Amino acid sequence: MKNINIEVGLRTAYDINKEMKKAAESNDTITLKNVLGQRFIGSGISKEIKIKIYGVPGNDLGAYMDGPEIEVFSNVQDAIGNTMNKGSIIVHGSCGDTAGYAMRGGEIFIKENVGYRVGIHMKEYLDMKPAIVIGGTAGDFLGEYMAGGVIILLGLNASKKQPLTGKFCGTGIHGGAIYVNGTIESHKLGKELKPVKMEQKDISLIENYIKQYRKYFKYEDEIKTDKFSKYMAVDTNPYKKMYIKY
Amino acid sequence: MSISLITPQFEVLRDEKKCIQCKVCVKQCANEVHRYDEEDNVVLADDAKCVNCHRCVVLCPTKALKIRNNSLEFRDNANWNGKAINEIFIQAETGGILLSSMGNPKPFPIYWDKMLLNASQVTNPSIDPLREPMETKVMIGRKPKKLEFDKKGKLITEIPPQIELNMPIMFSAMSYGSISKNAHEALARAAEKLGIVYNTGEGGLHKDFYKYGKNTIVQVASGRFGVHLNYLEAGVAIEIKMGQGAKPGIGGHLPGIKVGEDVSATRMIPVGADAISPAPHHDIYSIEDLSQLIFSLKEATNYKKPVLVKIAAVNNVAAIASGIARAGADAIIIDGFRGGTGAAPTRVRDNVGIPIELALAAVDQRLRDEGIRNEVSIVCAGSVRNSSDIVKAIALGADAVYIGSAALIAIGCHMCHSCSTGKCNWGIATQEAELVKRLNPDLAYQKLVNLLSAWNHEIKEMLGGMGINAIDSLRGNRLMLRGVGLNQKELDILGIKHAGE
Numbered sequence: 001m002k003n004i005n006i007e008v009g010l011r012t013a014y015d016i017n018k019e020m021k022k023a024a025e026s027n028d029t030i031t032l033k034n035v036l037g038q039r040f041i042g043s044g045i046s047k048e049i050k051i052k053i054y055g056v057p058g059n060d061l062g063a064y065m066d067g068p069e070i071e072v073f074s075n076v077q078d079a080i081g082n083t084m085n086k087g088s089i090i091v092h093g094s095c096g097d098t099a100g101y102a103m104r105g106g107e108i109f110i111k112e113n114v115g116y117r118v119g120i121h122m123k124e125y126l127d128m129k130p131a132i133v134i135g136g137t138a139g140d141f142l143g144e145y146m147a148g149g150v151i152i153l154l155g156l157n158a159s160k161k162q163p164l165t166g167k168f169c170g171t172g173i174h175g176g177a178i179y180v181n182g183t184i185e186s187h188k189l190g191k192e193l194k195p196v197k198m199e200q201k202d203i204s205l206i207e208n209y210i211k212q213y214r215k216y217f218k219y220e221d222e223i224k225t226d227k228f229s230k231y232m233a234v235d236t237n238p239y240k241k242m243y244i245k246y
Numbered sequence: 247m248s249i250s251l252i253t254p255q256f257e258v259l260r261d262e263k264k265c266i267q268c269k270v271c272v273k274q275c276a277n278e279v280h281r282y283d284e285e286d287n288v289v290l291a292d293d294a295k296c297v298n299c300h301r302c303v304v305l306c307p308t309k310a311l312k313i314r315n316n317s318l319e320f321r322d323n324a325n326w327n328g329k330a331i332n333e334i335f336i337q338a339e340t341g342g343i344l345l346s347s348m349g350n351p352k353p354f355p356i357y358w359d360k361m362l363l364n365a366s367q368v369t370n371p372s373i374d375p376l377r378e379p380m381e382t383k384v385m386i387g388r389k390p391k392k393l394e395f396d397k398k399g400k401l402i403t404e405i406p407p408q409i410e411l412n413m414p415i416m417f418s419a420m421s422y423g424s425i426s427k428n429a430h431e432a433l434a435r436a437a438e439k440l441g442i443v444y445n446t447g448e449g450g451l452h453k454d455f456y457k458y459g460k461n462t463i464v465q466v467a468s469g470r471f472g473v474h475l476n477y478l479e480a481g482v483a484i485e486i487k488m489g490q491g492a493k494p495g496i497g498g499h500l501p502g503i504k505v506g507e508d509v510s511a512t513r514m515i516p517v518g519a520d521a522i523s524p525a526p527h528h529d530i531y532s533i534e535d536l537s538q539l540i541f542s543l544k545e546a547t548n549y550k551k552p553v554l555v556k557i558a559a560v561n562n563v564a565a566i567a568s569g570i571a572r573a574g575a576d577a578i579i580i581d582g583f584r585g586g587t588g589a590a591p592t593r594v595r596d597n598v599g600i601p602i603e604l605a606l607a608a609v610d611q612r613l614r615d616e617g618i619r620n621e622v623s624i625v626c627a628g629s630v631r632n633s634s635d636i637v638k639a640i641a642l643g644a645d646a647v648y649i650g651s652a653a654l655i656a657i658g659c660h661m662c663h664s665c666s667t668g669k670c671n672w673g674i675a676t677q678e679a680e681l682v683k684r685l686n687p688d689l690a691y692q693k694l695v696n697l698l699s700a701w702n703h704e705i706k707e708m709l710g711g712m713g714i715n716a717i718d719s720l721r722g723n724r725l726m727l728r729g730v731g732l733n734q735k736e737l738d739i740l741g742i743k744h745a746g747e
Contacts, residue, residue, distance in 0.1 A: 013545070014545070014549075017545050018548075021548070039538065039541070039542070039545075040541065040542050040545040040546075043542060043545045043546045044475060044545055044546035044547065044548070046475055059538055060538060060542045063542045063545075063546065064473070064474065064475055064478065064542070064543075064546045066474065066475045078529070079529050079538075082529065082542065083470045083473050083474075085474045085475065098528055098529050101470075101528065101529055102469070102470035102473070104474070104514055117528055120528050121468075121469060121470065121524070121528070123514065123515055124515075124516065125510075125514040125515055125516065128514075144528070145522060145524055145528075147515065147519060147520075147522070148515070148516070148519075172522070172524070174519070174520055174522065175516070175519055236502070236518075236519065236520070237501065237502045237518075237519075237520050238520065239499050239501070239520060239522070240501055240502070240503075240520075241342070242342065242343055243342050243343050243344075243345040243589075243591075243666070244336055244337065244340045244342025244343065244344060244345060245345050245346075245664065245666050245667055246332075246333060246336050246344045246345070246346065246592060
């Protein structure tokens with residue numbers, strides 16, 4: 001495994017990405033140190049390399065990403081994995097809004113909490129089935145306009161003060177599934193989202209992602225699957241009766 | 247169920263003396279208007295299903311058919327006319343949002359037709375493009391403020407990426423899904439032949455069309471359908487669609503019924519899934535956020551491609567355009583309220599947005615006033631119908647124009663405003679294999695080449711008449727325009743004088 005260390009500091013995102021793209025050609029791992037909010041890190045790299053990030057990366061981490069595995073040892077900002085096609089992003093902390101916007105493939109693992117509109121417009125296509133696994137809790141509009149893939153909300157730190165999800169869950173959803181460790185109160189469900197029965201295959205799917213979560217974050221306690229519930233779209237073609245041609 | 251109150255919009259007139267019961271009309275009409283009655287050996291029509299697309303009229307071998315507006319009249323009433331009444335009937339019966347296709351049909355002023363062009367007489371010789379060189383090539387993209395050369399005279403200023411166009415015309419965004427594969431093929435091949443570009447729309451890029459990359463603009467819109475690295479790198483430029491003139495403030499819904507195998511593969515969504523493009527991009531709430539999307543695309547493609555931003559012409563278009571220029575866009579597309587669409591809520595299409603002529607003039611003036619006009623190209627869209635509209639647009643400040651409806655008309659569209667049904671009898675706005683194959687891409691491509699070659703020549707004639715030999719010398723040259731029948735406010739916004747002044 002060939003690694004290259006890149007000191008980031010006050011350098012521009014343009015500069016860093018240029019160096020990373022070049023480094024990706026001849027290295028297996030890239031380690032970024034002292035990242036200070038630079039945007040677009042990992043965007044436009046289509047090689048399956050590992051990128052380790054120390055410091056806080058800026059918005060659009062891994063945008064249009066097509067292969068790399070990014071591991072961040074801190075919190076991250078907004079729109080990570082924007083329109084991502086392949087690869088994974090592992091965050092040892094919390095993340096901001098719109099994580100996984102329109103992602104079509106790959107996986108995002110967040111150790112702690114996520115902001116608003118996470119998983120918005122996620123899609124799936126053939127064997128590309130993206131997943132977002134959240135260890136903590138989620139803000140409003142989780143899975144808004146979701147069209148495919150899965151969101152798994154573990155809620156490990158959920159409490160009365162910090163509820164599992166915010167309001168308007170799955171507003172506009174027309175595909176994919178949201179699994180939560182517990183239940184979403186009915187007043188928080190978007191009108192296009194409904195609870196469906198958990199089946200054995202759902203349990204197996206969740207267990208698989210939990211296994212990965214525990215491995216990535218060295219989470220030692222057991223995470224039981226008996227309290228999980230599943231939510232899906234009320235209708236996969238929600239607007240077919242909305243219009244009348246004239 | 248109660249009796250429907252809706253009466254047919256059109257009447258199908260069949261000249262029984264000419265009809266030979268060949269049943270061509272029966273076979274050709276996807277709306278199933280015509281029906282052959284074997285017992286009486288007669289072809290009958292159900293007027294209610296007719297959309298007036300002229301397919302049967304054109305193909306009838308004995309020219310026995312005519313379609314006309316239904317002569318059934320409501321009692322005269324300028325306010326409650328037949329259209330207003332029927333719209334209420336249909337909504338009361340269905341509860342649906344009225345859906346229309348193509349551009350705003352209402353009789354709002356068309357400013358192109360209220361502006362006239364100048365020509366040279368006596369004091370400044372006109373130029374004959376048949377004998378003298380005439381430049382209609384344009385470059386779309388950000389231009390540097392100044393050029394610097396080294397001691398040997400070699401250019402050292404880095405020129406940002408540009409789209410090179412042989413004429414100031416591009417085919418506007420129409421997705422694969424809204425129009426057929428054959429229609430896309432015709433546009434792509436014509437763009438290649440003419441040295442211009444076509445636009446994928448928000449529907450991804452079919453694998454067969456990557457080879458036309460040099461003549462392709464790929465679009466990124468709120469649904470991000472079919473967007474991935476190879477796609478972004480496939481074209482000569484990337485267009486971010488923020489808005490559309492036909493439906494400002496509204497997103498798009500491609501119903502699952504139009505998402506067959508091929509459209510599914512191109513959009514990268516399951517067969518039969520609705521393709522919903524939300525009204526906003528949910529990561530864009532400000533000019534700064536737009537800048538982030540622009541630069542995320544530039545980063546992903548190594549700053550090798552211009553990034554264009556398309557907006558609908560709305561009230562504050564000039565200020566918005568200024569923000570877009572400062573956000574890092576290489577070109578701004580302004581789409582007027584007459585722009586076409588595969589489907590838009592009728593009320594939005596007919597009542598939202600402003601005329602492109604006024605928007606274009608306002609944007610060009612604002613960017614000049616702020617000293618940033620060089621930082622973006624301006625593309626004028628939203629009903630450009632002919633070469634004189636183009637010349638006027640350029641004189642008002644456009645670098646190039648987008649044409650959509652005009653291109654579709656060239657390949658057979660008869661403006662029946664029924665694209666949303668997916669039953670286009672001309673094989674354009676449909677995904678039904680039987681209908682798609684009616685559009686022969688070899689012939690359609692040639693028609694597009696014919697049309698634009700003719701327009702390019704007409705542009706040269708008009709330029710030559712003004713004594714100008716390069717399209718760049720006309721850009722923003724509003725002294726070449728005069729208004730007729732316009733009030734002072736309109737003249738001020740257009741930045742032109744009245745005829746006679």
